[in-house]
Amino acid sequence: MGNVREWLFTPLVRFANLAELNDWLAIRCRELAQRKHPCHAERTISECFQEEQRLLRPIVAPFEGYVEQMMRVSNTSLVRVDRNRYSVPVRFAGQAMSVRMSANQIQGWPRLRSLRLTSESLGVTNLAGRRDVKILPPALAALNAQKAHTFSLKSNPVFHNPETNQRWQGDHEIWKTWQSTIRRAEVRYRRPYQTRHTYASMMLSAGEHPMWVAKQMGHSDWTIIARRYGRWMPSADDKAGEKAIAVFAKKAFTEYPDY
Numbered sequence: 001m002g003n004v005r006e007w008l009f010t011p012l013v014r015f016a017n018l019a020e021l022n023d024w025l026a027i028r029c030r031e032l033a034q035r036k037h038p039c040h041a042e043r044t045i046s047e048c049f050q051e052e053q054r055l056l057r058p059i060v061a062p063f064e065g066y067v068e069q070m071m072r073v074s075n076t077s078l079v080r081v082d083r084n085r086y087s088v089p090v091r092f093a094g095q096a097m098s099v100r101m102s103a104n105q106i107q108g109w110p111r112l113r114s115l116r117l118t119s120e121s122l123g124v125t126n127l128a129g130r131r132d133v134k135i136l137p138p139a140l141a142a143l144n145a146q147k148a149h150t151f152s153l154k155s156n157p158v159f160h161n162p163e164t165n166q167r168w169q170g171d172h173e174i175w176k177t178w179q180s181t182i183r184r185a186e187v188r189y190r191r192p193y194q195t196r197h198t199y200a201s202m203m204l205s206a207g208e209h210p211m212w213v214a215k216q217m218g219h220s221d222w223t224i225i226a227r228r229y230g231r232w233m234p235s236a237d238d239k240a241g242e243k244a245i246a247v248f249a250k251k252a253f254t255e256y257p258d259y
Helices: 002-009 018-033 045-055 137-150 171-185 194-205 209-216 223-232 241-254
Strands: 067-072 078-081 084-087 096-100 104-112 132-134
Touching: 018 045, 045 067, 067 078, 078 096, 194 223, 209 223
Parallel strands: none
Antiparallel strands: 067 096, 078 084, 096 104, 104 132
16 A cells, blocks of 8 residues: 555656756765665665676766667658657658657667669679668768669669769679779778778677677578677776676675575
8 A cells, every 4th residue: 555655646756957957866876875775774875886886897988868669660761769759751652661769869770671682783693681780870971871872773772983973783783993992992801891990899809799790691690799709899807707796696695594
């Protein structure tokens, strides 16, 4: 009955802006921190936190608090988020979209499906598997910039041969343009395929999850990612494992002191 009474008769708090909400949350957290710890009744939550704080690892990448979900845009160019409907550009109607919700904004970008390659498009005989690739904001900006140059062409390709203004006719044409570009940039020659390795190493160095990187690159599991790009994954520090000991070992000694 205590909980029901609290739910029914406690007035809901309201705030004019996020600053007031954050101030109230800070005060509320300090009040709750003075309560007894659920596992160590002789100490407060604040005291236990002060002891555990030295075991916490620093965040190496910028922390972005958000919830991300895959949603499908309706035929009327709407997505439903938390009981509200938001409009998106009509070109995304009927497509899947990744929606990221944070405290003060909602962002969304489409999922790019890989092209089904045929002998007519690139001179190959194998058909590529279909997969979803998340377009990161810098890549989406690059595609929009390219759109100004190629969107009006009759064949409507994203990238085209700048000498003919037509779709690329096989990888040999791409290779010739790549060579001249590398030469003008005055860098050591690398195959175009090297950009795939660059992408993987950049994502892993930034701390992205290996399984997510594997799916982005079309692998069914992340064993090849660990084997080929393991050196780019953030290495464990000297305090690795202490958090597990603090959580499980202390509990084991408390529940089974004779062992």
